[in-house]
Amino acid sequence: MTFEYAPAPESTSIVNISDEYGLFINGKFxxxxxxxxxxxxxxxxxxxxxxxxxxxxxxxxxxxxxxRVAYVKVWSKISPQERGKYLFRIARIMQERSREFAVLExxxxxxxxxxxxxxxxxxxxxxxxxxxxxxxKLKFAGVGDNPxxxxxxxxxxxxxxxxxxxxxxxxxxLAAGNTVVLKPAETTxxxxxxxxxxxxxxxxxxxxxxxITGDGKTGSLLVNHPDINKIAFTGSTAVGKGIARAVAGSxxxxxxxxxxxxxxxxFEDAPIDxxxxxxxxxIFFNQGHVCCAGSRLLVQENIHEExxxxxxxxxxQIRVGDPLDKNTDLGAINSASQLARIKSLSDxxxxxxxQRWSPECALPxxxxxxxxxxxTGVTQAHRIAREEIFGPVLSVITFxxxxxxxxxxxxxxxxxxxxxxxxxxxxILWTAKHxxxxxxxxxxxxxxxxxxxxxxxxxxxxxxxxxxxxLSAYLKGGN
Amino acid sequence: MTRIDVKKTYKLYIGxxxxxxxxxxxxxxxxxxxxxxxxxxxASRKDLRDAVLAARTSLPGWSGATAFNRGQIxxxxxxxxxxxxxxxIDEICAxxxxxxxxxxxxxxxxxxxxxxxxxxxDKISAIAGSTNPVSGPFYNFTTPESMGVIGVFAAxxxxxxxxxxxxxxxxxxxxxxxVVTSQKFPLPAISLSEVxxxxxxPGGVVNILTGKTNELAPWMxxxxxxxxxxxxxxxxxxxxxxxxxxxxxxxxxxxxxxxNSPQRILAFMEDKTVWHPVGI
Numbered sequence: 001m002t003f004e005y006a007p008a009p010e011s012t013s014i015v016n017i018s019d020e021y022g023l024f025i026n027g028k029f030x031x032x033x034x035x036x037x038x039x040x041x042x043x044x045x046x047x048x049x050x051x052x053x054x055x056x057x058x059x060x061x062x063x064x065x066x067x068r069v070a071y072v073k074v075w076s077k078i079s080p081q082e083r084g085k086y087l088f089r090i091a092r093i094m095q096e097r098s099r100e101f102a103v104l105e106x107x108x109x110x111x112x113x114x115x116x117x118x119x120x121x122x123x124x125x126x127x128x129x130x131x132x133x134x135x136x137k138l139k140f141a142g143v144g145d146n147p148x149x150x151x152x153x154x155x156x157x158x159x160x161x162x163x164x165x166x167x168x169x170x171x172x173x174l175a176a177g178n179t180v181v182l183k184p185a186e187t188t189x190x191x192x193x194x195x196x197x198x199x200x201x202x203x204x205x206x207x208x209x210x211x212i213t214g215d216g217k218t219g220s221l222l223v224n225h226p227d228i229n230k231i232a233f234t235g236s237t238a239v240g241k242g243i244a245r246a247v248a249g250s251x252x253x254x255x256x257x258x259x260x261x262x263x264x265x266x267f268e269d270a271p272i273d274x275x276x277x278x279x280x281x282x283i284f285f286n287q288g289h290v291c292c293a294g295s296r297l298l299v300q301e302n303i304h305e306e307x308x309x310x311x312x313x314x315x316x317q318i319r320v321g322d323p324l325d326k327n328t329d330l331g332a333i334n335s336a337s338q339l340a341r342i343k344s345l346s347d348x349x350x351x352x353x354x355q356r357w358s359p360e361c362a363l364p365x366x367x368x369x370x371x372x373x374x375x376t377g378v379t380q381a382h383r384i385a386r387e388e389i390f391g392p393v394l395s396v397i398t399f400x401x402x403x404x405x406x407x408x409x410x411x412x413x414x415x416x417x418x419x420x421x422x423x424x425x426x427x428i429l430w431t432a433k434h435x436x437x438x439x440x441x442x443x444x445x446x447x448x449x450x451x452x453x454x455x456x457x458x459x460x461x462x463x464x465x466x467x468x469x470x471l472s473a474y475l476k477g478g479n
Numbered sequence: 480m481t482r483i484d485v486k487k488t489y490k491l492y493i494g495x496x497x498x499x500x501x502x503x504x505x506x507x508x509x510x511x512x513x514x515x516x517x518x519x520x521x522a523s524r525k526d527l528r529d530a531v532l533a534a535r536t537s538l539p540g541w542s543g544a545t546a547f548n549r550g551q552i553x554x555x556x557x558x559x560x561x562x563x564x565x566x567x568i569d570e571i572c573a574x575x576x577x578x579x580x581x582x583x584x585x586x587x588x589x590x591x592x593x594x595x596x597x598x599x600x601d602k603i604s605a606i607a608g609s610t611n612p613v614s615g616p617f618y619n620f621t622t623p624e625s626m627g628v629i630g631v632f633a634a635x636x637x638x639x640x641x642x643x644x645x646x647x648x649x650x651x652x653x654x655x656x657x658v659v660t661s662q663k664f665p666l667p668a669i670s671l672s673e674v675x676x677x678x679x680x681p682g683g684v685v686n687i688l689t690g691k692t693n694e695l696a697p698w699m700x701x702x703x704x705x706x707x708x709x710x711x712x713x714x715x716x717x718x719x720x721x722x723x724x725x726x727x728x729x730x731x732x733x734x735x736x737x738x739n740s741p742q743r744i745l746a747f748m749e750d751k752t753v754w755h756p757v758g759i
Contacts, residue, residue, distance in 0.1 A: 126614065142607070237729075244726040249719025256729070413728065415749075432753050433624075442755045449613035453621050457749050458706070459729050467611050469621060469750050 005319070008326040010113045015104045017190065020051040023059055023213060024196035026066035027206025033058040038215070040189055043110035044323050044332040044367040052189050055212040060181075060221040063210040067152045067179040068227055070207030075179050076149065078205075084135030087174055089202040091128035097198065098125065101191055105163055106323040108190040110332030110368070111286055113324050123448055124167035127466075130450035131171035134471055138176060141468055147475040149177030150253060151229030154222040157192075158235045159185035159334050160289040160390075164448075166192050168465045169232050170209060171450075176474035178230065179208045183222055186215045187335045220246075228252060230474065234291075236388075237414070237459050244462075255463035255473045257291065257455055259388040260416030263409035264294030264445065265431065267402070268303050270421035274443065276310050279394070282419055282445040284318060284330055284372050288392040289338070291460075292417035294445055296385060297374075298405050301398045308376065308396065315372050316359040330392060333368040342370050342391030349375045349384040354395070380411055388414070402427065406434045415457030419445045438464070489519040489665070491526060491689065492672030494533030495682015501525050506690070508665065511576025519665050522688035524698045527657065530686035531704050534628040534655035537683030542625040542653040550600035553650060556678045557593035560586070563674060567639060567667050574664040575636060589643040595739055596647035603652065603744050616757045623748035625653030626731065627706035630699040632692060634712040634737075638664035642671065645709045645735075646685065648743035654707075658687045659699065661712070665689040693717055700724035707731040707747045 020037065022029035036054035041047060055063070075083065094101065101124075102117040111120070138147045153173045157165035162184055173180050184192035192211050199209050212218060216239070223231055223243050233243050234257040247254055264282050266275055282294025299307050323331035333339040350356055354375040363369040370391055378385050378395040385395045399405040409418055417439040420431045428442045438456040441447060448454065448466075455464035463473045489508075490497040499505075502523035508516050520526075541549070560567070564586050571582035608622040629649045634641025638661040649656045660668035672687045688695060696717055699705060701724040708725060710718060711734050718734070725732050733746045 241726050241729065244729060245723050248722035248726065258729075428755065432751070438749065438751060440751065440753045442753060444617065444754055444756050447613075447615070447617060447754050449611070449615070449619070451611045452613050452619050452754070453611070453750055453752050455750070457626075462729065462731065464750050467621065467752075468609060 005327050007322070009322060010103055010106075010324045010326060012103055012107065012324065014100045015107065017050050017104070021053060021189070021193050021213070023053045023055055023063065024193065024209070024211040025059070025063045026210065027200065029196070032056065038186065040108060040187060042107050043187075043334050044364070046366050049108060049190065052213045055214040055218045057221055059212060060218065060225060063181045063212045064152060064154075064225050064227050066207035067181050067210050070205060071152055071179040074205045075208050076177055080136035080138065080177070083177065084132045084175065086202060086204050087128050087132030087135060087171060090198055090204070091125050091132060093198045093201050094121070094125035094128060098122065101163055101194060103324070104194055105191050106331070108188050109159065109162055110323050110334050112328040112331045113326055114328065115286060120161055120164045123450070124163045127164075127167035127171045127450040131175035131471070135175045138475065141471050141475065143472045143475050144477040147477050150474060150476060151178060152227060153178045153180045153230040153232060153474065154225065154228040155180055155182045155232045156219045156222065156235065157182065157184055159188040160286060160291075162188040163191040163195065165234050166195055168234070172465070172471050173232070173474050174208065176471060178474055181210045181212060181222060181228075183212050183214060183219050189213045223247065230254070232473070233257070240461065253473075255465070256461040257465060258459065258461040259414055260291045260293070260456060260460050261296060261386065261388055261412045261414045262292055262294050262417040262419065262437065263296045263298050263435075264419035265298045265405050265409060265421065266300060266303070266307060267422035267427060268300040269423045271423060271443070272306065272310060275307070275421040276314050278419065278421060278443070278445045279311060280314055280318070283394040284392050285446050287330055287333055287370070289334060289390055290446065291388070292439060292446065294419050295389060295394060297394055297396045298399050298408055299396060300405075301400050304398050311374065312357065312359070315374070318359065318361070318372050320361050320369065320371060321364060330372060333370050333391065336368055338390065339368040339370060342389055342393060345384055345387060345389045346373060346393055349378070349382065349395070352382045352384075354378045354382055354384060380408060386412065402431065406431065410436045413459040416460035417441065417456070487517070489517045489669045489689070491520045491522055492669070492676070492685070492687040493526065493530045494536070494686065495676065497672070500690075501529075508574070510573040516573060517666060519669065519689040522690035522695060526688060527695060527698050527702070530657045530688055531628060531702055533683035533686050534657050535704055537681055538627060538655045540681055541655055541684045546601035546604070546653070549651065549653065550597045552679045553593055553597035553600065553647065556674060556680065557590045557597065559674045559678045560590045560593065563670070566670055570666045570670060571639060574666060575638065585637050585640045589640045592640070592643045592739055593647055596651040596744070599741060599744055600651045603741060603748070606741065607745055607748070611752070618755050618757050619752065621750050621752045623652070623745060624751050626747045626749050627654060628704060629654045629656050629707045629709065629747050630702075630705045631656050631658045631709045632696065632712040633658060633660055633668065635661045635663060639667040639671065641712060642668050644737065644739060645711055649709065649747055650684065652744045652748045654747050655684045656686065657699065657705070658685065659692055659695050660687060660689050662690070662692045696721050697724055700730070701727060703728050705730060707733070709733055709735065709747075711735045
């Protein structure tokens with residue numbers, strides 16, 4: 001029996017997108033000095049959503065200056081408890097406007113409304129609520145009795161979780177007493193600009209949060225700005241290394257959340273049905289646009305056939321299409337260039353001899369789409385086993401012994417996350433201990449929480465975000 | 480007839496052995512009066528690679544040892560140093576040109592530093608780890624773990640104390656180390672390797688290179704199998720270049736103020752967070 005789903009689109013009437021957005025500097029939306037703009041589009045339809053200000057050097061200077069004045073005159077003077085109360089206010093307003101944020105996020109990013117509504121937006125609000133409570137308790141954060149903020153933080157975030165990454169950056173920075181200049185990703189600026197309105201509604205003092213829109217050049221201007229004390233970046237390892245080079249020898253402190261190529265390890269005694277759900281969530285959540293995605297499936301050899309058969313059956317149920325449809329599992333790829341990258345790496349998988357499989361699924365004619373895909377017969381040398389694809393593409397590799405699983409899992413310059421599926425407690429703990437990764441999900445995957453530190457070993461970055469550990473990255477005397 | 484002293488040949492310490500530099504190079508060390516003392520090895524790039532390999536090979540054993548066991552071994556280092564104090568005092572006096580009282584203070588502080596970090600081994604996780612109250616039916620905890628192979632540039636002076644202050648926390652965190660000694664005053668570091676070799680510290684856990692600091696710095700910084708660097712002993716003029724070269728594999732690079740702190744242990748540990756569902 002086959003179920004037919006009637007379309008169940010979320011209404012867009014709740015959002016009110018302006019034709020054109022300025023830069024949010026010193027509490028106001030202002031036009032960029034040179035008047036340059038770019039457009040942001042809906043990746044599911046390619047329709048233009050809005051014209052966005054393009055920040056250049058003069059605009060970056062202006063934003064950093066506003067953040068400096070706000071730091072010196074206001075934010076570092078205000079009592080910690082009052083500072084926290086602004087963050088509580090922001091959290092509450094984000095909760096109040098959560099549906100608006102969710103719809104806007106799905107429109108601009110292409111992710112399913114189910115995810116923006118149930119994951120991105122509530123987690124973002126929770127992040128502010130969590131960090132609000134830290135503002136007047138910093139001396140208990142484990143970085144000494146008299147922790148101090150760093151000053152002005154320059155923050156650059158990616159397009160995969162636009163609002164959530166904003167929250168991961170802005171909430172701890174403000175709680176610790178810093179002011180910020182944030183640059184959202186070029187393809188997903190809209191929820192950050194809506195967040196600017198939340199700051200206005202919360203009565204946040206002008207200049208504490210500044211949001212400048214643009215591309216990599218704008219980000220580079222921010223990184224190299226002499227009056228920035230702290231750089232926080234989430235994005236690719238290549239760009240992250242460039243930032244590390246740019247600030248080497250300067251007094252700027254840096255945290256980097258970069259790429260990953262997580263192993264999701266399935267042992268022979270794993271609970272199969274839960275594991276299949278975990279594999280699907282691990283790689284197809286957010287179209288696989290997840291730095292910690294479980295993109296390498298390591299299956300114990302004797303259950304390989306069974307796992308593949310059930311995984312293919314489950315993948316055949318995945319609904320690909322309109323991100324605003326409440327039944328959609330897999331939305332649009334965020335941009336034409338990301339789609340090209342996914343296609344190019346998948347083609348490399350074919351060329352290097354791996355076998356590609358995707359379920360039958362009709363893709364919309366407009367927009368950027370890629371079907372859920374697995375490759376079998378993958379070796380560790382294949383590019384699809386080594387490089388971050390950042391799309392809904394899973395490479396399946398087998399192993400015989402737990403030791404071999406560890407060796408293969410750790411055979412990568414990345415070390416962000418990993419998954420373990422087994423019914424045996426001692427094996428979970430043994431495997432978790434030997435995996436070189438900052439976040440380990442055992443019998444679950446892709447879970448996030450403001451209280452849980454997140455970040456990687458090796459080339460997956462510097463530092464942690466979230467929890468007490470993440471907070472210390474915004475304090476002097478911290479790590 | 481006066482007896483002729485049997486002088487020591489100062490060599491490298493790699494993988495638990497005392498080789499000369501494969502390059503055959505040495506450099507001359509004089510005392511504070513300019514009198515010749517020794518020709519220690521001038522380590523080459525190949526020596527450094529051998530040292531990194533030895534450190535990597537010994538990592539599973541050392542990082543896998545219980546924290547309590549590591550604490551006992553670091554304490555054993557303190558015991559062995561105490562029994563050799565005289566040797567260190569003589570070397571420090573000769574090289575650094577300080578009085579015996581000053582040299583004695585340096586060796587005593589060095590020994591006490593080992594004792595202090597010995598006690599940290601099985602406490603750092605309790606101080607820096609956490610269970611995290613996440614919003615859902617999950618057990619979630621964070622614990623610091625060893626980072627890997629750490630390159631240590633020991634302070635030029637005080638030659639022994641600066642080295643111990645950098646090395647002890649690296650070992651306390653379960654890492655293995657490749658140490659570049661003070662260039663001008665390398666002899667106490669080499670004597671320290673004799674202490675380490677007789678202190679139950681497994682071969683390869685600490686590897687000690689003498690030679691030209693600024694020659695070794697870029698090789699260490701660009702080595703892709705080194706995970707972190709303590710550059711406290713590196714001169715500021717090569718710091719930026721060292722940091723730039725270290726970005727190729729995103730080494731964790733730190734310069735510390737003098738003194739002892741648990742932050743020096745944690746700087747070379749990685750926080751690992753583990754999630755597991757709670758249910759019946």
